[in-house]
Amino acid sequence: GEYGSTTGRPRRCGWLDxxxxxKAKRLNGLNALVITKLDVLSGLPEVKIAVGYKVNGRAISDVPCELDLFExxxxVYEVLPGWQEDIRQIRAFDSLPANTKRYLKTIEDMLGIPIWIVSVGPGRDETIVMRDIF
Incomplete structure (x- = not known):
């Protein structure tokens, strides 16, 4: 599990939305992503991506502006197969497990922008640079 570094309390982690x-891409003009904490998904039988919402049984495809409606x-999830492999030692995209690559590709396809960096562990060197931005 995940724990806060200051408080030590367990964190409530959610699926990628x-x-x-x-919405963030539209508002901020995002042209690429950095995915962090990918390693915490290792060992899960499946991974989910929230692809929309239902309100009172009705599907909606955008984030509602009204807080009471958003609550x-x-x-609504798209479910992908997980991966069992420990990915913390991997430093090249091609070396990732097939299901990990599929998860990342799905994110790119859904957003229409590339992933440039992937964090595969807590250390600074536990990173896969897919496009050098520096």
Whole structure:
């Protein structure tokens, strides 16, 4: 599990929300992504990506502006197969497990922008640079 570094309390981690990322992309002009903490998904039988919401049983495809409506949203997930391999030692995209690459490719396809960097562990060197931005 994940724990806060200062408080030591358990963190509540959620699934990636593509709908919210699409809104951030529109508002901020994102042209690429950095994915962090990919290693925490290792060992899960499946990984989910929130691709929309349901409100009162009705599907909606965008983030509602009204807070009271957003609070009623239930995520709609696309479920992908997980991976069992420990990825912390991997430093090249091609060396990642097939299901990990599929997960990252799905994110790129859904957002229409590339992933440039992937963090595969807590250390500074535990990173896969897919496009050098420096």
């Amino acid at each position: 593509i709908t919210m990322l699409k 009623k949203c239930e995520p």
